[in-house]
Amino acid sequence: MRLSRYFLPILKETPKEAEIVSHRLMLRAGMVRQQAAGIYAWLPLGKRVLDKVCDVIREEQNRSGAIEMMMPTIQSADLWRESGRYDDYGKEMLRIQDRHERDLLFGPTNEEMITDIFRSYVRSYKDLPLNLYHIQWKFRDEVRPRFGVMRSREFLMKDAYSFDLDYEAAKVAYDRMFVAYLRTFQRLGLKAIPMRADTGPIGGELSHEFIILASTGESEVFCHRDFLDMTVPGEGVDFGDGAGLADIVRAWTTPYAATEEMHDTAAFDAIPEGDRVAARGIEVGHIFHFGTKYSEPMGASVTGPDGRETPVFMGSYGIGPSRLIAAIIEASHDENGIRWPASIAPFRVGLVNMKPGDADCDAVCERLYAELEAAGLDTLYDDEDTRAGAKFATMDLIGLPTQVIIGPRGAKSGEAEIKDRMTGERQTMPIDDVVRLLSAA
Amino acid sequence: MRLSRYFLPILKETPKEAEIVSHRLMLRAGMVRQQAAGIYAWLPLGKRVLDKVCDVIREEQNRSGAIEMMMPTIQSADLWRESGRYDDYGKEMLRIQDRHERDLLFGPTNEEMITDIFRSYVRSYKDLPLNLYHIQWKFRDEVRPRFGVMRSREFLMKDAYSFDLDYEAAKVAYDRMFVAYLRTFQRLGLKAIPMRADTGPIGGELSHEFIILASTGESEVFCHRDFLDMTVPGEGVDFGDGAGLADIVRAWTTPYAATEEMHDTAAFDAIPEGDRVAARGIEVGHIFHFGTKYSEPMGASVTGPDGRETPVFMGSYGIGPSRLIAAIIEASHDENGIRWPASIAPFRVGLVNMKPGDADCDAVCERLYAELEAAGLDTLYDDEDTRAGAKFATMDLIGLPTQVIIGPRGAKSGEAEIKDRMTGERQTMPIDDVVRLLSAA
Numbered sequence: 001m002r003l004s005r006y007f008l009p010i011l012k013e014t015p016k017e018a019e020i021v022s023h024r025l026m027l028r029a030g031m032v033r034q035q036a037a038g039i040y041a042w043l044p045l046g047k048r049v050l051d052k053v054c055d056v057i058r059e060e061q062n063r064s065g066a067i068e069m070m071m072p073t074i075q076s077a078d079l080w081r082e083s084g085r086y087d088d089y090g091k092e093m094l095r096i097q098d099r100h101e102r103d104l105l106f107g108p109t110n111e112e113m114i115t116d117i118f119r120s121y122v123r124s125y126k127d128l129p130l131n132l133y134h135i136q137w138k139f140r141d142e143v144r145p146r147f148g149v150m151r152s153r154e155f156l157m158k159d160a161y162s163f164d165l166d167y168e169a170a171k172v173a174y175d176r177m178f179v180a181y182l183r184t185f186q187r188l189g190l191k192a193i194p195m196r197a198d199t200g201p202i203g204g205e206l207s208h209e210f211i212i213l214a215s216t217g218e219s220e221v222f223c224h225r226d227f228l229d230m231t232v233p234g235e236g237v238d239f240g241d242g243a244g245l246a247d248i249v250r251a252w253t254t255p256y257a258a259t260e261e262m263h264d265t266a267a268f269d270a271i272p273e274g275d276r277v278a279a280r281g282i283e284v285g286h287i288f289h290f291g292t293k294y295s296e297p298m299g300a301s302v303t304g305p306d307g308r309e310t311p312v313f314m315g316s317y318g319i320g321p322s323r324l325i326a327a328i329i330e331a332s333h334d335e336n337g338i339r340w341p342a343s344i345a346p347f348r349v350g351l352v353n354m355k356p357g358d359a360d361c362d363a364v365c366e367r368l369y370a371e372l373e374a375a376g377l378d379t380l381y382d383d384e385d386t387r388a389g390a391k392f393a394t395m396d397l398i399g400l401p402t403q404v405i406i407g408p409r410g411a412k413s414g415e416a417e418i419k420d421r422m423t424g425e426r427q428t429m430p431i432d433d434v435v436r437l438l439s440a441a
Numbered sequence: 442m443r444l445s446r447y448f449l450p451i452l453k454e455t456p457k458e459a460e461i462v463s464h465r466l467m468l469r470a471g472m473v474r475q476q477a478a479g480i481y482a483w484l485p486l487g488k489r490v491l492d493k494v495c496d497v498i499r500e501e502q503n504r505s506g507a508i509e510m511m512m513p514t515i516q517s518a519d520l521w522r523e524s525g526r527y528d529d530y531g532k533e534m535l536r537i538q539d540r541h542e543r544d545l546l547f548g549p550t551n552e553e554m555i556t557d558i559f560r561s562y563v564r565s566y567k568d569l570p571l572n573l574y575h576i577q578w579k580f581r582d583e584v585r586p587r588f589g590v591m592r593s594r595e596f597l598m599k600d601a602y603s604f605d606l607d608y609e610a611a612k613v614a615y616d617r618m619f620v621a622y623l624r625t626f627q628r629l630g631l632k633a634i635p636m637r638a639d640t641g642p643i644g645g646e647l648s649h650e651f652i653i654l655a656s657t658g659e660s661e662v663f664c665h666r667d668f669l670d671m672t673v674p675g676e677g678v679d680f681g682d683g684a685g686l687a688d689i690v691r692a693w694t695t696p697y698a699a700t701e702e703m704h705d706t707a708a709f710d711a712i713p714e715g716d717r718v719a720a721r722g723i724e725v726g727h728i729f730h731f732g733t734k735y736s737e738p739m740g741a742s743v744t745g746p747d748g749r750e751t752p753v754f755m756g757s758y759g760i761g762p763s764r765l766i767a768a769i770i771e772a773s774h775d776e777n778g779i780r781w782p783a784s785i786a787p788f789r790v791g792l793v794n795m796k797p798g799d800a801d802c803d804a805v806c807e808r809l810y811a812e813l814e815a816a817g818l819d820t821l822y823d824d825e826d827t828r829a830g831a832k833f834a835t836m837d838l839i840g841l842p843t844q845v846i847i848g849p850r851g852a853k854s855g856e857a858e859i860k861d862r863m864t865g866e867r868q869t870m871p872i873d874d875v876v877r878l879l880s881a882a
Contacts, residue, residue, distance in 0.1 A: 007508050007571060009562035033558060035513055036545065041558060042511040044573075050511065067448050070483040070491065072476055072595045073514060073578055074535075074547070091540045094515075096547075098594075099532045099582045104477065106515070106537075106547075117474060117482060121450035130448060132485075137514055137578070141540045153539075154513045 001347070002369075003382045007044050010394055020216045022329035023148030025338050029398045031325075038145025038153030045398060046325075048346035050156065053321045053328075054135055056187050056343060057158050064180040064239045066131040066160050071113050073137055077103035079112040082298050092140045106139035111294050111316055114161040118312070119300035125165045128302065128312070129173055133160035135321065150282075150326040151218075160317040165304055167291065170313035174206065174289045175245040177317040179233055181210055181285050182252065184319065186232040188328060189341030192284055193227045195257040209259055210285035214330040217280030222268050224255035225275040259283075282327045289315040332422075338399030339422050342441075347380040349438060350400040352392075356385045360411035364431055368404065368416075371435045396421065402441075404434055442788070443810075444823045448485050451835055461657045463770035464589030466779050470839045472766075479586025479594030486839060487766075489787035491597065494762045494769075495576055497628050497784060498599050505621040505680045507572040507601050512551050512558075514578055518544035520553040523739050533581045547580035552735050552757055555602040559753070560741035566606045569743065569753070570614055574601030576762065591723075591767040592659075601758040606745055608732065611754035615647065615730045616686040618758040620674055622651055622726050623693065627673040629765065630782030631772060633725055634668045636698040650700055651726035655771040658721030663709050665696035666716040723768045730756040773863075779840030780863050783882075788821040790879060791841040793833075797826045801852035805872060809845065809857075812876045837862065843882075845875055 009030040018024040026032050031046030042050055058068065074096070080086035086093075094106040107113070114132060122130070135158045145153050162173035178194065185192035190212050197209035211221050233248055256267055259281070268276060295301065295311040303309055325344075332339045342348060349372055353365040365381065372379040380400060382391055395403050403419040410416055416431045429437065450471040459465040467473050472487030483491055499509065515537070521527035527534075535547040548554065555573060563571065576599045586594050603614035619635065626633035631653050638650035652662050674689055697708055700722070709717060736742065736752040744750055766785075773780045783789060790813055794806040806822065813820040821841060823832055836844050844860040851857055857872045870878065 005506065007510075007562075007573060030562075033561065035554060035557070036515070036517040037543075039513045039515055039517075041513060041554070043558075044508045044510045047509055047511045047575075065446065067485045068488055069448070069485045070488045072480045072482060074477070074480055074580065074595050076477040076480075094537060094539065096535065096537050098535065099584070102477075113476060113482070116476070117484075120474065121448075121471075132448060134488075139515065143540070154515050 001380050004384050020147050022326040025329055026148055040149055040152055045346050049325055049344055052344040057184055057319055060180045060184040061133050064176045066133045069132055070134045071110050073107055074104050075107045075113055077105055079116055083112050083294055094139045094141050108138055108140045110159055115294045115298045115300045118163055125302050125304050129164050131160055131162040149322045155320055156322040158319045162315045163312045167313055172242040174315050175249045176239050177287050178249050179245055182232045187343050193223055193257050194252055195259050196262045197259050198261045206289040208287050209283045211281035212284055212327055213279045214282050215280055216330050217282045220260045221281035222263050223257035223277050224271055225277050226255045284324050284327050285319045287317045337397035340399045342401045345401050347378045347400050349377050349379045350395045350403045351379050351381045352405045353383050354407040356383050358408050361406055361408055364406050364411040375435050375439045377438055442821050445825050461588050463767040466770055467589055481590055481593055486787050490766055490785055493785040498625055498760055501621045501625040502574050505617045507574045510573050511575045512554050514547055515545050516548045516554055518546055520557055524553045524735055535580045535582050549579055549581045551600055556735045556739045556741045559604055566743050566745045570605050572601055572603040590763045596761055597763040599760045603756045604753045608754055611730055613683040615756050616690045617680050618728050619690050620686055623673045628784055634664055634698055635693055636700050637703045638700050639702045647730040649728055650724045652722035653725055653768055654720045655723050656721055657771050658723045661701045662722035663704055664698035664718050665712055666718050667696045725765050725768050726760045728758045778838035781840045783842045786842050788819045788841050790818050790820040791836045791844045792820050792822045793846045794824050795848040797824050799849050802847055802849055805847050805852045816876050816880045818879055
């Protein structure tokens with residue numbers, strides 16, 4: 001993409017309303033714009049990151065056997081009356097009446113709807129296990145939305161729902177998602193720690209929050225230092241091997257880790273002092289097993305191998321891609337701006353033409369731009385006639401992993417300057433080697 | 442994808458509520474399910490088609506220079522008060538109050554919001570032309586939603602918005618989208634005819650609807666037979682060449698074509714009788730130039746080369762991917778089910794194992810399944826132990842372009858039966874040739 005034809009509204013001033021660094025950087029880098037309290041438009045740069053985060057989530061959901069679908073944003077209130085949550089949910093639910101005065105709502109989550117879909121089609125245990133997910137906008141009418149997309153009212157959520165015949169099978173489904181989540185966060189460049197968590201309005205007894213440590217975290221968390229060095233399963237992990245998955249989950253849930261609500265001071269104090277980590281954390285995922293909480297009142301049951309009808313055991317599994325992006329920035333930035341992990345960077349390469357209009361610079365940059373794109377390296381080509389300082393500041397702010405800088409002297413002598421945004425390292429190399437080197441990285 | 446692990450709830454009975462063939466087939470093929478009046482969940486098969494349709498639309502939008510972003514579904518009523526449309530829009534607008542009793546609405550379209558975004562960042566003609574689009578769920582509270590996703594209340598829409606300094610530049614932007622739309626519909630397997638159209642609540646003077654001819658169309662349309670043989674521009678069309686685009690648009694707007702509201706009986710009767718086409722049509726896209734209708738009241742202006750501030754000239758350009766899918770089915774089906782164009786088929790190949798459990802059949806099918814997927818041919822592998830008639834009926838119903846059928850005799854002798862769903866042709870060929878032949882197709 002040529003910057004001269006792109007829409008990248010960089011802000012020079014730090015917006016006053018932004019209290020945390022991710023919010024400030026997302027506004028300054030032209031990623032999002034607030035349209036109403038807690039409601040954001042994703043500008044082109046932000047949209048690219050959102051798509052890449054969703055792609056990683058989707059790949060790992062699919063790998064674990066979950067199947068993608070798409071539920072609507074607007075739901076009928078009647079479904080929520082069946083489960084009993086219509087009144088429970090309180091003012092966070094955005095309630096709506098249509099022109100015929102029927103009660104609707106903007107879905108804050110989809111347990112009721114997916115249970116309704118399940119019961120209308122599935123009759124036999126032979127169709128289990130089943131895990132259906134979608135990535136769709138949700139709305140929760142927070143009293144005080146803040147921190148940008150970290151705590152917004154309209155937000156994107158990947159929510160998966162598992163259906164199994166009994167608790168044992170449901171536990172395997174839970175473990176599958178647990179491992180998929182470990183892999184997802186690792187690929188997004190995050191060290192996420194699963195912590196026993198309160199189940200809140202979703203309900204159920206078994207639940208983990210995935211938390212990343214960040215000084216701007218919303219809550220206090222406590223865990224064993226061992227977590228910081230644990231190895232996440234590779235992409236060859238066998239999602240069909242229940243025992244193997246259970247081993248992984250056991251290893252990841254044995255050391256102490258808890259959020260503030262679930263904190264057990266005595267257990268924490270039993271850890272050697274040097275291994276105790278008390279820090280602030282950001283929740284980036286939350287998984288629940290809640291058995292028959294919805295299937296029973298809503299009549300979602302299957303015939304088992306013994307011919308008897310039983311309500312299915314269910315779990316739900318959420319990740320918020322929009323808030324995740326803020327969390328990634330909290331975990332990966334410096335005083336100059338964002339530092340994107342390559343897996344979700346809006347562009348892989350920023351190509352900087354230091355002197356547009358100079359015949360050598362233009363020729364080298366045009367050639368590199370074409371070659372980088374042809375090699376599958378998404379490139380943002382700064383072809384604008386602005387001063388050097390502004391060019392560098394913008395590239396650092398938007399945080400593309402690699403900057404390729406072409407000045408008049410280098411263009412003549414055949415040399416490019418390469419800057420790695422994550423490490424800050426700079427090196428000079430022959431222009432002819434640039435594409436090959438970056439393709440191999 | 443293995444059918445045994447997929448979620449494909451085929452209905453055996455034709456649902457009574459479905460009045461048109463696309464609605465019947467989408468319900469029977471397990472593509473969608475109604476969750477409330479005019480509100481649909483997209484089941485896994487439907488979601489795959491929706492994604493593919495969006496990919497084609499996105500590619501052609503990007504090719505023409507439009508830039509993708511994402512606006513929220515919920516909008517502030519204040520923006521619509523600024524443009525004067527809050528009261529005009531009537532009961533089709535879903536109006537909402539949040540917990541603080543602020544007036545919100547579920548966006549039926551985004552002219553106001555994009556104008557607000559534009560005015561907050563863009564100051565100079567140097568940043569023009571600009572065309573921003575998003576693909577987002579919309580809601581229009583139809584009195585009587587019907588025909589499935591053809592006229593639903595919650596629906597997906599690609600809406601693009603162009604900004605230019607004056608009418609001449611805005612006309613080029615309009616022509617760019619006009620040509621992008623011709624290409625998009627062609628790639629989706631549709632013959633779409635641009636017709637002069639009424640501008641309705643969007644406003645403006647220049648507007649075309651893209652209409653496909655189908656006996657179940659909602660309105661009567663009239664055009665010259667010449668349209669049926671016109672050539673759509675190839676992917677090499679130069680979107681930077683305003684004069685070239687204008688020539689294409691002129692060619693596509695010179696023969697008579699009009700919807701019922703814009704019909705001119707005298708002009709139509711002047712066409713030689715054999716060249717008159719009076720038929721029913723389905724609107725699949727609608728483009729508008731409306732000048733300064735929103736930019737003027739909302740103060741979206743730029744400084745021109747002469748230093749004077751002028752309100753920008755705008756257009757908007759909509760395609761509904763969800764309704765488009767129904768239109769494609771109306772145009773491409775037979776008595777047994779859907780016939781997908783390959784560009785948007787949910788899977789490219791349906792692999793049918795006639796006798797799961799038979800060692801030869803299983804071995805051949807497993808190998809073919811792996812090879813088809815490795816060749817980039819999305820495959821739905823029917824590995825279920827059901828009777829032959831049901832297998833064939835399902836494959837015809839869901840309409841995958843190619844069926845590869847492996848029975849015990851063929852598995853032994855090394856032969857596969859191939860069925861082309863569009864033509865109905867069947868042929869037998871060596872199993873070893875299947876992947877190569879389908880890859881080349």
